[in-house]
Amino acid sequence: MDPARLAAFELLRSVAEDDAYANLVWPRILGRHRLDGRDAAFATELAYGTLRWRGRHDAILDACVDRGIASVQPALLDALRLGVHQVQAMRVAEHAAVDTTVALVRARVHDGAAGFANAVLRRVVRGGDAQAWLAALVAEGRLPALDVDPPAHLAVATSHPAWIVRADHEALAASDPSRTWEDTGDALLADNRAAAVTLVARTLPRDELLAALLDEGIDAAPGRWSRLAVRVSAVEPGRLAPVATGAAGVQDEGSQVVALALAEAALDGPDTRWLDLCAGPGGKAALLAGEVARRGGSLTAVELHPHRAELVRSALRPIRGRHEVVVGDALATDLGEPFDRVLVDAPCTGLGALRRRPESRWRRRREDLPELTALQRRLLARALAAVRPGGLVLYATCSPHLAETDAVVAEAARLGGQLLALDEVPGVSLPEGATAGGALRLWPHLHDTDGMYAALIRRTP
Ligand SMILES: C[S@@+](CC[C@H](N)C(=O)[O-])C[C@H]1O[C@@H](n2cnc3c(N)ncnc32)[C@H](O)[C@@H]1O
Structure with missing residues (x-):
């Protein structure tokens, strides 16, 4: 068996069986199979691509298995997904994709399933490329056409759960109501491309x-x-x-823009005490610490999880100035005197960073939202309580979901904050249209950054 395909299969199994995070276990799997250079790049494209495109691959496989893919044993289904991915999304010769998948099934699943895998993949090949398959699924009534049921169609065509399709569509429309479902399709497809x-x-x-x-x-x-x-x-x-x-x-460029948006916003009065309320792993904290140190001040960085707080410490170590890392719950820790600028980079669904986390879209649930949005509201309230009158709070998420973004900052006025327009940030060439509506929204397909949201709020006296 060739090690790249074995490695990719192991990653898929580990994500499915152990709930592993692909990014965390993948370097170890590559090492175990001694893959580097071009072989590692091929294995990564195969493994990550298969995880991303799982929704579309499954819709096609479902049409090629008489009793549907629900009847297929999970390990066998993962092997078939790898085969479909090579046929439809990589430049692997069809016979090589089929033969290596059959060999993988023999070696790692079950000798008796090899014939079945061969037959299924030959059906996939006979159906043509992915576009031909999508057209056939629509013609056979297995998939609604784009103009009949846009979210259901895009869910398969772009390989995302339908609730994420709807969330992106609503968020895109929030800054430009003329945006269409085709625009949403472009946004979703960008989640399937690796980030630079x-x-x-x-x-x-x-x-x-x-x-x-x-x-x-x-x-x-x-x-x-x-x-x-x-x-x-x-x-x-x-x-x-x-x-x-x-x-x-x-650090993703969108994250840099978000941190700069807080650091560079105009502020009257003292400007030496800065706070990062949700700091781990410390990318934005390091940028903020450098900026506040240049003004003779210091950053306090709070992080709930000790291992993430350790990452914040390492990120801050080379930065000039005396900065403090507080390990604890930002909602329950006394942070002393009020601050001049506060960042709340809140825990969120991460829907803006799906291109970095290939399996995450299948693991996240819409049901995760109520707990997250409740925490986001409490963190924003905490930030507004920790900043001095006239001081600034920047609320940010790496999710475009309206429930985690506009709906949370809509609470600002009740909490003693005034929403400011983020139309200009010194040191940042803000993309046109990215701040329509006052808050900043960055998108992978429009700006080649992670999907980021930021809203600037001033504490009223
Ligand atoms: C979106 S991440 C922050 C990313 C970070 N700003 C950066 O740029 O590297 C949110 C962080 O908040 C932490 N967190 C969650 N709940 C918290 C709480 N109640 N108090 C402090 N930190 C919390 C999480 O552990 C996570 O590290």
Whole structure:
């Protein structure tokens, strides 16, 4: 058996059986199979791609199995999904995709299932590419057409649960009501593409970071939106010298824009006490700490989970100034004197970062929302209680869901806050239309950042 396909199969099994997080277990699986370079890239595309496209693959497989995929044993179904992915989404010759899947089934599932796997995959191949399959599913009445039931159609065509399709559609319409279901389809398809690596310059100017990378022969370019961002391609960022020393970090450009939106917003009066209420793993805390240190102040970073608080400490270590990490519940910890600027980067469904977490869309449930939104409201209230009159709170999520974004900040006035328009952020070239309605909304398909939301609130006197 070839190790790349075995590794991908192991990842799928581990996600299904052990509830594993793909990003956490994948490096270990690659290591166990001694995969690196091009082989590792092939295995990653196969494994992550299959997890992302599972919804569409399953709809096609369901049409190729007489009693439906509910009748197929889970390990066998995972092997078939890998086969479909190679046939429809990778440049693998059809016979190679079928033969290697049959060999995988023999080696890892059950000798007796090999004939079945062969027959099913040959049906998939005979049906043509993914577009031909979607058209056939519609023609056979197995899938509603886009104009008949847009969320149900896009759920299969873009491989997302229907509740996420609806959530993205509503969030896109919030800043531009003329947006169509096709736009929503584009947004969802961007979740199926891997994100580029972006670095943030932490202890040196961005131009010096860029020059150091170019000197090392790394393909690097300035980011599009943040004055601190550098985009790099085809590298393992942890191996780059500036990242290893903490002079730079790996951080999505959208996250940089969010942290800068708080750091750069105009503020009257004292400006030396900053607070990050939900800091782990510390990407935004490190950026904020650098900015407040330049103004002679310091950052207090709160994180509930000790292992994440440790990551915050490591991120803050190379940053100039004396910053404090508090391990505990932000809702129940006394944080002392009021702060001038407060970030609430609230725990959320993470629907804006699905491109980074290939299996997450299948694990998240709409039923997770009430508990999360209740926590988000309490954290926003805590932030407004912790900031001085006239001080600023930035409420952010890596989710576009309206219940986690606009609906939460709508509480601001009741909690003693006034919503400010985020139409200009010094040091950030804000994309046109991204702040329609006052809050900032970034999208992978429009801005090539994670999907981020940020609203700026001033504590009323
Ligand atoms: C969205 S993440 C923050 C990401 C972070 N700002 C960054 O840029 O790296 C939310 C964090 O809040 C933490 N958290 C959740 N509930 C909390 C609470 N009650 N008090 C403090 N931290 C909490 C979570 O453990 C998680 O690390």
